[in-house]
Amino acid sequence: MDTILERIATAVENGKINKNIPPRIMPGEPGTDELTRQALENGISADDILTNGLILGMERIGVKFKVNKVFVPQVLMSAKAMAMGMRHLKAKFSESGGMKSPGTFIIGTVEGDLHDIGKNLVTMMVEGNGYKVIDLGVDVKADRFVDALRENPGAFVGMSALLTTTMPHMETVNRMLKEVDPNVKTFVGGAPVTADFAKQIKADYYTDGPQELVEILNSLTAC
Amino acid sequence: MKYHKLTLYPDCKTISVAHGTLLSDILSEYNLQMPCAGRGVCGNCKVRVIKGTVAKNRRHKAVIERKHLDDSWYLACMSRIEDDIVIELPSNDMLINPGVTNPIAPCIESRHPAGIAVDLGSTTIVAQLIDLSTQQVIASSEGINPQTSAGADIISRIAFAMKSPSNAQSLTDMTRKCIGDHIYRLLHNHIHVGNITGVIIAGNTAMHHFFAGLNVERLSCAPFCSLTNGSYSYSASQLGWDMLQESCKVELLPNISHFVGSDILCGIQACGIADSDEWQMLIDLGTNGEIALGCRDSIFCTSTAAGPAFEGLNISCGMRASAGAVYAIEHEDEGPKLLTVAGDKPRGFCGSGLIEAIEYLLSSSKIDFTGAFIDSETELYSFAPDVYISIQDIREFQLAKAALSAGVELLLKEAGIEPSRLKTIYLTGGMGYHINLAKMQALGLFKDFEIGQFCKIVNSSLSGACANLRHTERNRIPEILNRIKFCALESDINFQEIFCREMFFSSIT
Ligand code: B12
Numbered sequence: 001m002d003t004i005l006e007r008i009a010t011a012v013e014n015g016k017i018n019k020n021i022p023p024r025i026m027p028g029e030p031g032t033d034e035l036t037r038q039a040l041e042n043g044i045s046a047d048d049i050l051t052n053g054l055i056l057g058m059e060r061i062g063v064k065f066k067v068n069k070v071f072v073p074q075v076l077m078s079a080k081a082m083a084m085g086m087r088h089l090k091a092k093f094s095e096s097g098g099m100k101s102p103g104t105f106i107i108g109t110v111e112g113d114l115h116d117i118g119k120n121l122v123t124m125m126v127e128g129n130g131y132k133v134i135d136l137g138v139d140v141k142a143d144r145f146v147d148a149l150r151e152n153p154g155a156f157v158g159m160s161a162l163l164t165t166t167m168p169h170m171e172t173v174n175r176m177l178k179e180v181d182p183n184v185k186t187f188v189g190g191a192p193v194t195a196d197f198a199k200q201i202k203a204d205y206y207t208d209g210p211q212e213l214v215e216i217l218n219s220l221t222a223c
Numbered sequence: 224m225k226y227h228k229l230t231l232y233p234d235c236k237t238i239s240v241a242h243g244t245l246l247s248d249i250l251s252e253y254n255l256q257m258p259c260a261g262r263g264v265c266g267n268c269k270v271r272v273i274k275g276t277v278a279k280n281r282r283h284k285a286v287i288e289r290k291h292l293d294d295s296w297y298l299a300c301m302s303r304i305e306d307d308i309v310i311e312l313p314s315n316d317m318l319i320n321p322g323v324t325n326p327i328a329p330c331i332e333s334r335h336p337a338g339i340a341v342d343l344g345s346t347t348i349v350a351q352l353i354d355l356s357t358q359q360v361i362a363s364s365e366g367i368n369p370q371t372s373a374g375a376d377i378i379s380r381i382a383f384a385m386k387s388p389s390n391a392q393s394l395t396d397m398t399r400k401c402i403g404d405h406i407y408r409l410l411h412n413h414i415h416v417g418n419i420t421g422v423i424i425a426g427n428t429a430m431h432h433f434f435a436g437l438n439v440e441r442l443s444c445a446p447f448c449s450l451t452n453g454s455y456s457y458s459a460s461q462l463g464w465d466m467l468q469e470s471c472k473v474e475l476l477p478n479i480s481h482f483v484g485s486d487i488l489c490g491i492q493a494c495g496i497a498d499s500d501e502w503q504m505l506i507d508l509g510t511n512g513e514i515a516l517g518c519r520d521s522i523f524c525t526s527t528a529a530g531p532a533f534e535g536l537n538i539s540c541g542m543r544a545s546a547g548a549v550y551a552i553e554h555e556d557e558g559p560k561l562l563t564v565a566g567d568k569p570r571g572f573c574g575s576g577l578i579e580a581i582e583y584l585l586s587s588s589k590i591d592f593t594g595a596f597i598d599s600e601t602e603l604y605s606f607a608p609d610v611y612i613s614i615q616d617i618r619e620f621q622l623a624k625a626a627l628s629a630g631v632e633l634l635l636k637e638a639g640i641e642p643s644r645l646k647t648i649y650l651t652g653g654m655g656y657h658i659n660l661a662k663m664q665a666l667g668l669f670k671d672f673e674i675g676q677f678c679k680i681v682n683s684s685l686s687g688a689c690a691n692l693r694h695t696e697r698n699r700i701p702e703i704l705n706r707i708k709f710c711a712l713e714s715d716i717n718f719q720e721i722f723c724r725e726m727f728f729s730s731i732t
Binding site: 025112164 | 713
C-alpha cells in the first residue's frame with residue numbers, strides 16, 4: 001500500500017479531484033479532496049503534504065506533458081486536483097503564518113494579444129510547483145509589466161505571445177524591465193516564439209513549455 | 224561581360240544592360256504588367272523596337288501575329304538584349320484594346336453575356352467564367368495565391384506588409400496581377416471579351432485589404448478592426464486588366480467584419496441561409512475556421528483560428544491535395560490501405576487524409592482517446608516510407624478540432640439554438656468536400672449532430688460570388704449584412720473550458 005502522500009501525488013498526476021470527479025479516471029477511488037483531508041487528520045504537516053504530495057504530482061504531469069504523453073486538458077485537470085488539495089491546506093497555512101514560496105513569477109500576454117490558454121497553463125504549472133504567480137492577464141502593456149516588477153522586486157517575469165505581430169512587443173517589455181532591474185530574469189514563450197528570437201531581443205530564457213521553465217526557476221532559486 | 228545600351232522611348236532614358244538579359248527583367252520596374260508571369264502567353268508586355276535588332280523565334284512570332292500586331296512589336300518576356308536597341312513603351316491607352324483588336328481567338332462563338340467570379344482565398348485563387356443566361360460554368364482557372372511567398376498564414380503576410388510600404392504594395396500588385404492572369408486564361412479561346420459584363424471578387428478581410436491596397440496595420444493585433452469593410456469598384460483598365468474591355472466593372476465585395484470576409488458572406492448567400500425559415504450553419508474547415516449560423520431572421524458568425532491542419536499544413540507529412548496525397552484510408556486485415564490523389568505513390572497527407580490517418584490510429588488502438596500513443600515508446604506511426612503521423616501532428620489536429628468545436632458550441636449558445644434544430648450544416652473549405660463524415664465524428668468532431676444534417680459544398684465562396692454576378696442577388700448584400708452579427712470568441716470566458724474538453728476524441732466524463 002502506497003503512503004498517503006504518494007496517493008496524493010498520484011491523484012494530482014491523474015487529475016482526480018474526488019471519488020466522483022472525473023468518473024472515467026481512477027473510478028471509485030478517492031481524489032485530492034478526500035486524501036488531503038485524510039493526510040491532515042493523520043497529522044502530516046501542510047508543508048509535507050504540499051511538497052511531497054501535491055507538488056510531486058504536478059512535477060510528474062509536467063514531465064509527461066513535456067514528452068507529449070499527456071496534453072493540455074490533462075494538465076488543466078491536474079491543476080484543478082491540486083487546487084482542491086490546496087483549499088484544505090490554505091487554512092493550515094494561514095494558522096502557521098503563510099506558506100513559504102521559493103519565488104515570485106510575474107506573467108502576462110503581451111499588448112495586442114488576447115490568447116491566454118498557453119499563459120494560463122504556464123501559470124498553473126509554476127503555481128503548482130510552489131511559486132507565487134502574479135498573472136497580469138492578456139493585452140498587457142509594457143508599463144504594467146514594469147509596475148508589477150517594481151511592486152515585486154526580485155520577481156521573475158514571463159511574457160507570452162501567440163501572434164507573429166505581437167511578438168515584437170516582447171522586445172520593448174524586456175528592455176524596460178532590464179532598465180528597472182538589470183538583474184531581472186526574463187522568460188518568453190508562445191507558439192511563434194523561438195530561442196533565436198529570445199536571443200535577438202536579449203530575453204534571458206525561452207522554453208517551449210512550462211516544465212523546462214519550472215526547472216530553470218528551480219535552479220535559479222536553489223542558489 | 225559585354226554590355227549594350229538600352230534606350231527607352233518616350234522617356235529617352237538610356238541604361239546599360241548585360242548581354243543576354245531578358246528585356247522583361249528590366250522593364251518590370253516600368254510598370255509593365257505580365258498577367259501570364261512571363262510565359263509568353265498574354266501579350267501584355269509588348270514593346271516596339273525602334274532601332275537595333277532583337278531575335279524573334281517562331282513561337283514569339285506566332286504570339287505577335289495572334290495579337291494582330293505588326294513586326295515591329297516584341298514581347299519583353301521573350302526578348303533578349305544582344306544589341307544596342309531603342310524601344311518604345313506603350314502608353315496605357317496604346318495597350319491592346321480587346322474590344323477592337325479581339326486578340327483572343329474565340330472557339331466558342333457564344334454571344335451570351337458572361338461574367339467572371341473569383342474566390343480570392345489565402346492559399347488558393349479560383350476564377351470561373353460564367354454564362355449569365357444559363358448560369359453554366361464555361362471555364363475555370365485555379366492556382367496558388369502568390370502572396371504565399373510572403374508567408375503561409377495571413378498574420379505573417381500582414382507582418383510582411385507592415386515592414387515597408389513597398390512590401391505592402393508588392394502584395395497588392397502580385398494579387399491583382401495573378402487574378403488578371405487567371406482571367407486571361409479563362410478568356411483565352413473561350414468567349415468574346417466584349418461579352419464580359421462584370422467581375423466579382425470574394426475573399427477574407429485580409430485579402431480584401433491586400434487587393435484594395437488598404438493599410439493592414441489594424442488587422443495585426445488587438446483591438447482588431449478593419450480600415451473599412453466596404454466594397455470597392457474598379458474598371459478593368461484601372462487594374463491593368465486590359466484583356467477585358469476598359470469599361471468592364473470589377474467589384475470587390477464587402478466584408479462582414481474584421482475577422483470574417485465576403486467569402487463567408489458569399490457562402491451565406493450560396494447556402495440560402497438568409498432566406499431559410501429553418502436554422503442552418505456553414506462551417507469553413509480552413510485556417511480561420513469561420514462559422515455562420517442563421518435563418519431568415521438573424522445570422523451569427525465567428526472565426527475560430529483553427530490553424531492550417533485541416534488543409535494538411537503544419538503537419539510533418541502534410542501536403543495539398545495534389546498527386547500522391549493520401550486522401551482516404553481503408554481498413555484492411557493486412558493494415559491500412561492508402562488511397563492517393565491520381566493513384567500515385569503516397570507522398571503525404573492532405574486534410575481529409577490526416578483525419579483518416581488519425582481515425583485509423585484510434586480505431587486500431589495505436590492511440591487512446593486522449594491522443595497519446597498507447598505503446599509508450601512510440602512517437603510516430605509510419606503508413607508508408609516517409610509518410611507518417613507524429614505525436615505532434617496529432618496534437619496539432621487536436622488543437623484545430625477543439626478550436627472549431629468550441630466555436631460551433633459557443634455560436635449555438637449565443638443564438639440559443641439546440642444542435643438538433645439545425646436543418647442543414649454545410650461544410651466547405653479546402654477539405655470540406657472530401658471529408659469522411661463518419662470518421663470525423665469518430666474523432667469527436669461535430670459529434671452532437673446527426674450525419675444526415677451535414678451537406679458538403681465544394682466552394683461556397685465561389686458559388687456565392689457567381690450568384691452575385693446577377694444584379695438582383697448583388698443588390699441584396701447590404702440588407703443581408705445588416706442581419707449578420709459577429710461574435711468574438713476571445714472575450715468568452717467559457718472558451719478555455721470547452722476548448723480543453725473538445726481536445727480529446729471522446730468525452731472523459
Ligand atoms: C485557441 C486559439 C484561439 C482562440 C483563443 C482563446 C484564448 N482565450 O486564448 C481564439 C479563437 C479566440 C483565437 C483568436 C485569434 N487567433 Co488564434 N489560435 C488558437 C489556436 C487554435 C490554439 C492556441 C492555444 O491555445 N494552444 C494551446 C496552448 C496550451 O499552447 P500555447 O499557447 O502555444 O502555449 C504553450 C507554449 O507556447 C508555451 N508558452 C505559452 N506562453 C508562454 C509564456 C512563457 C513565458 C513560456 C516560457 C512558455 C509559454 O507553453 C504552453 C504550453 O506548452 C492556435 C492554433 C495553434 N495550432 O496553435 C491559433 C493561432 C495562435 N491564432 C491565430 C490567429 C491569427 C488568431 C486571430 C488573429 C484571428 C482569427 N480570429 O481568426 C484571433 C486573434 C485573437 C486575439 N485578439 O488575440 C494564428 C496566429 C498566426 C500567426 N502567425 O501569428 C494561430 C497560430 C492559428 C493560425 N495558424 O492561423 N485563437
